[in-house]
Amino acid sequence: MDTVDLNLLPALDVLLAERSVTRAARRLGLSASAMSRTLARLRAATGDPLLVQAGRSLVATPYAEALADRVRGLAREARAVLSPAAAPLDLAALERSFTLRANEGFLARFAGPLTARVTQAAPRARLCFAPKPDKDAGPLREGPVDLEIGVAGVAAPEARAQLLFRDGFVGAARAGHPLLDGPITAERYAACRHVVASRRGAAAGPVDHALAERGLSRRVVAVVPGFPDALRIAGQTDLVALVPGSCFDGEDPLTRGLRRFDLPVRTPPIAVSAIWHPRLDADPGHRWLRELVMAVCRPPAAGAATA
Known part of the structure; x- marks a missing residue:
């Protein structure tokens, strides 16, 4: 050359x-x-x-x-x-901060178990959970974010993604809600008042498209930033929330007093993945973190994997 x-x-x-x-x-x-x-x-x-x-x-x-x-x-x-091969990863001596970007629903379900596993295996490491206001790929490309949790998209076509679990939308209403007294048909579901979670403030989503195919529409009276907010409102009012099924896994206090129900219409499944930039593929510390996230997320979500 x-x-x-x-x-x-x-x-x-x-x-x-x-x-x-x-x-x-x-x-x-x-x-x-x-x-x-x-x-x-x-x-x-x-x-x-x-x-x-x-x-x-x-x-x-x-x-x-x-x-x-x-x-x-x-x-x-x-x-x-052209650098020497990296030495074996010493977790006990690992002093590193990892930044994960995820929405509130993921944090409520998995942040605790993941932090416990990291603290046990690498006591000098630190997890920084960052909010996810959008799908901007800049933080992944430029380095402020090490790992993103969410639905893989086209914002960063070069990004690597590994499936964590599959989820699906379900309905949530307070115990004693009139909707729960009989069969939950599309007509009865649409007739309720609804609370929707959307970072962008959008009131319509996949369930509305499915209802429209039957000539139905629902009345959305509240739009909130995240699924935990929707669950809080559903627990205190007669509004019906639409949330991922994984929100009901475990013993989250937010779901106490709420009843989960299957939607009367079909909506596309949600593939939740760990997403990272290829520059971190071979990094031993990052590989360990990815494997740990996989281990924490997959077993608890097995019940939602076929949604």
């Missing part, structure tokens, strides 16, 4: 990250003039200016912006390939 200088790859990675010849030179231990010469070689190799002057700073060209993520991944892979 005498026509390609792979030493340019980490230099390009740092230049695109810093957007400054001076700062890039400092990070790589080079002089500013040597970094300028490297930038000139990169421009010649790529046929693109890459970074251009804008006032007192440098801005990336569209081509450089498009390259940034690929270059970052290639540089990491190159460093990993």
